[in-house]
Amino acid sequence: MGGYENGDSPAAVAGEDGVVLGVDGGTTNTVCVCLPAAMPPPESPAAVPILARAVAGCSNRNSVGESTALETLEQVMTQALTMANTDRSAVRAVCLAVSGVNHPSDQQRMLEWIGSLFPGNAKFYVENDAVAALASGTMGKLHGCVLIAGTGSIAYGVTEDGKVARAAGAGPVLGDWGSGYGIAAQALTAVIKAHDGRGPQTSLTGDILEKLELSSPDEIIGWTYADPSWARIAALVPVVVSSAEDGDEVANKILHDSVQELADTVIAVVRRLRLCGEDEKDKFPLVLVGGVLEGNKKWDISGEVIKCISKVFPGTVPIWPEVCMFVTMPF
Amino acid sequence: MGGYENGDSPAAVAGEDGVVLGVDGGTTNTVCVCLPAAMPPPESPAAVPILARAVAGCSNRNSVGESTALETLEQVMTQALTMANTDRSAVRAVCLAVSGVNHPSDQQRMLEWIGSLFPGNAKFYVENDAVAALASGTMGKLHGCVLIAGTGSIAYGVTEDGKVARAAGAGPVLGDWGSGYGIAAQALTAVIKAHDGRGPQTSLTGDILEKLELSSPDEIIGWTYADPSWARIAALVPVVVSSAEDGDEVANKILHDSVQELADTVIAVVRRLRLCGEDEKDKFPLVLVGGVLEGNKKWDISGEVIKCISKVFPGTVPIWPEVCMFVTMPF
Numbered sequence: 001m002g003g004y005e006n007g008d009s010p011a012a013v014a015g016e017d018g019v020v021l022g023v024d025g026g027t028t029n030t031v032c033v034c035l036p037a038a039m040p041p042p043e044s045p046a047a048v049p050i051l052a053r054a055v056a057g058c059s060n061r062n063s064v065g066e067s068t069a070l071e072t073l074e075q076v077m078t079q080a081l082t083m084a085n086t087d088r089s090a091v092r093a094v095c096l097a098v099s100g101v102n103h104p105s106d107q108q109r110m111l112e113w114i115g116s117l118f119p120g121n122a123k124f125y126v127e128n129d130a131v132a133a134l135a136s137g138t139m140g141k142l143h144g145c146v147l148i149a150g151t152g153s154i155a156y157g158v159t160e161d162g163k164v165a166r167a168a169g170a171g172p173v174l175g176d177w178g179s180g181y182g183i184a185a186q187a188l189t190a191v192i193k194a195h196d197g198r199g200p201q202t203s204l205t206g207d208i209l210e211k212l213e214l215s216s217p218d219e220i221i222g223w224t225y226a227d228p229s230w231a232r233i234a235a236l237v238p239v240v241v242s243s244a245e246d247g248d249e250v251a252n253k254i255l256h257d258s259v260q261e262l263a264d265t266v267i268a269v270v271r272r273l274r275l276c277g278e279d280e281k282d283k284f285p286l287v288l289v290g291g292v293l294e295g296n297k298k299w300d301i302s303g304e305v306i307k308c309i310s311k312v313f314p315g316t317v318p319i320w321p322e323v324c325m326f327v328t329m330p331f
Numbered sequence: 332m333g334g335y336e337n338g339d340s341p342a343a344v345a346g347e348d349g350v351v352l353g354v355d356g357g358t359t360n361t362v363c364v365c366l367p368a369a370m371p372p373p374e375s376p377a378a379v380p381i382l383a384r385a386v387a388g389c390s391n392r393n394s395v396g397e398s399t400a401l402e403t404l405e406q407v408m409t410q411a412l413t414m415a416n417t418d419r420s421a422v423r424a425v426c427l428a429v430s431g432v433n434h435p436s437d438q439q440r441m442l443e444w445i446g447s448l449f450p451g452n453a454k455f456y457v458e459n460d461a462v463a464a465l466a467s468g469t470m471g472k473l474h475g476c477v478l479i480a481g482t483g484s485i486a487y488g489v490t491e492d493g494k495v496a497r498a499a500g501a502g503p504v505l506g507d508w509g510s511g512y513g514i515a516a517q518a519l520t521a522v523i524k525a526h527d528g529r530g531p532q533t534s535l536t537g538d539i540l541e542k543l544e545l546s547s548p549d550e551i552i553g554w555t556y557a558d559p560s561w562a563r564i565a566a567l568v569p570v571v572v573s574s575a576e577d578g579d580e581v582a583n584k585i586l587h588d589s590v591q592e593l594a595d596t597v598i599a600v601v602r603r604l605r606l607c608g609e610d611e612k613d614k615f616p617l618v619l620v621g622g623v624l625e626g627n628k629k630w631d632i633s634g635e636v637i638k639c640i641s642k643v644f645p646g647t648v649p650i651w652p653e654v655c656m657f658v659t660m661p662f
Binding site: 061062063102103105106165166167168169170171172173174175185186188189192193196197198216218219220221222224225228233264265268269271272 | 392393394433434436437496497498499500501502503504505506516517519520523524527528529547549550551552553555556559564595596599600602603
């Protein structure tokens with residue numbers, strides 16, 4: 001991560017040219033970076049001169065409601081400006097890349113809100129967080145496809161000539177079963193079904209009860225609805241992965257189904273945009289981000305997703321962003 | 332519905348013996364009836380001398396939160412007492428049969444709450460609403476199995492010697508896919524998938540957009556999360572049934588899958604309690620209640636569920652309660 005920890009004064013770096021704010025708003029965490037407005041295009045992500053970086057909680061309005069989401073966004077921007085020894089008057093541009101922005105009306109409402117926070121001549125951009133995630137893997141060039149699988153999941157693609165398409169990103173009610181939330185909800189359901197006689201026994205029961213410090217599957221119902229945060233459910237993903245690695249068949253099935261869901265999401269976007277060319281064999285970048293797709297696990301979700309997609313599109317070029325605004329999932 | 336609409340004075344009927352309150356708390360509606368405490372066992376449901384009957388909204392704490400649920404319960408009981416020209420001092424017993432009561436700790440907390448509302452010597456009973464539903468079909472005898480499929484779904488069974496078992500009733504996060512909520516959520520998901528290229532085209536798209544007065548599937552995401560009420564989603568069930576009746580394959584698959592889920596729920600309970608005897612051929616009553624299982628549709632969900640269950644347990648005796656505290660679903 002670039003930064004000005006010692007010696008340089010952030011205020012001096014921001015100077016008269018002012019600053020820009022970049023916000024990556026996710027369903028688990030929200031990150032705001034403050035950069036000098038006068039900045040040549042960096043040669044690598046590590047070379048980006050970050051003045052300050054602040055972190056807050058969920059800013060997906062569909063998960064926590066609009067007012068909480070906007071409060072979180074305002075708070076994280078204020079904190080970044082304070083850390084950079086500057087204030088709102090220095091802001092020349094803000095890019096909000098926020099999960100839960102799904103429709104032009106969401107975008108419009110957020111543009112009006114951000115405009116009211118920074119009166120003056122600043123420029124504002126509002127996008128789904130998938131746009132920032134794609135840019136983080138392609139050094140800013142908006143071309144290719146990105147798959148995010150953190151608490152939520154979405155695939156988002158852009159063609160060379162600017163056509164865009166997306167799939168999933170619709171939240172837990174609307175079938176994002178490959179997301180961290182989806183994986184964990186399926187695991188909790190499997191425990192309930194094993195308990196009431198509808199499903200096979202699974203080591204998920206003991207593993208999840210231990211993690212949640214509950215004594216019986218009956219208590220899972222109360223635990224689940226005590227707090228509607230999606231991230232709290234998604235935080236159970238490592239338990240599912242670990243049960244699967246230990247050979248539990250139910251956990252393995254959940255992960256395999258989720259891999260297929262995630263692959264299907266990418267395949268739908270790539271096909272609609274013809275990112276793979278007419279013969280479906282052209283090369284295209286596929287950026288992978290989010291806690292579910294992080295590596296270093298024996299059960300390699302990310303690798304399995306690539307395998308599924310590559311069977312359909314052999315030109316898939318996977319990219320795990322070197323440095324990303326994204327913060328690590330809570331698992 | 333029995334009652335004292337003219338002539339008799341409810342206060343005179345309640346007399347010095349006081350009244351009892353019966354509350355059926357569902358995820359869509361909550362009904363409270365006020366009865367005279369001194370009452371011989373009725374010969375038929377229609378002969379129950381109901382002094383008053385009040386209706387309020389959802390009292391499932393898992394759907395609307397504990398404080399809203401308790402407010403609704405208090406409100407509906409107060410209204411029933413007012414309608415019966417009496418007050419809390421006349422109450423000798425209260426039976427709360429409320430969805431969302433899943434664990435002894437839920438029961439204990441609610442017993443303490445109801446005790447604080449009616450100080451004195453009144454008796455209190457707190458159960459899951461499935462218990463009231465079973466009794467409504469068996470003239471009060473707690474024996475057999477009940478399947479509720481309204482906004483939520485649950486199967487609950489009791490043996491002659493008082494053993495109980497339940498399955499499902501765990502809410503939308505935990506896989507109640509046969510419930511009204513589950514059916515509607517699957518339909519909304521199918522529309523999203525058809526729109527983003529992950530699923531087949533379906534007439535559900537046009538039918539649901541028309542019903543919700545939306546112009547594009549993108550808008551469904553915002554609509555879904557704008558209000559977390561489960562009943563609001565479940566109210567789309569008639570659209571799914573109607574699309575299926577018109578031959579839509581996606582809608583038909585959703586209904587067939589839900590029939591299987593509901594049948595599996597009953598089968599799990601009946602098998603655990605051996606309600607079907609050792610050879611799985613004994614007769615047992617199966618009470619069916621809730622909007623999803625109401626008849627008079629071309630696509631007969633209730634009939635299909637019975638067909639599935641009867642293949643496994645030929646002794647299944649289906650009962651649709653003649654008079655039930657339950658109110659009709661919003662569809």
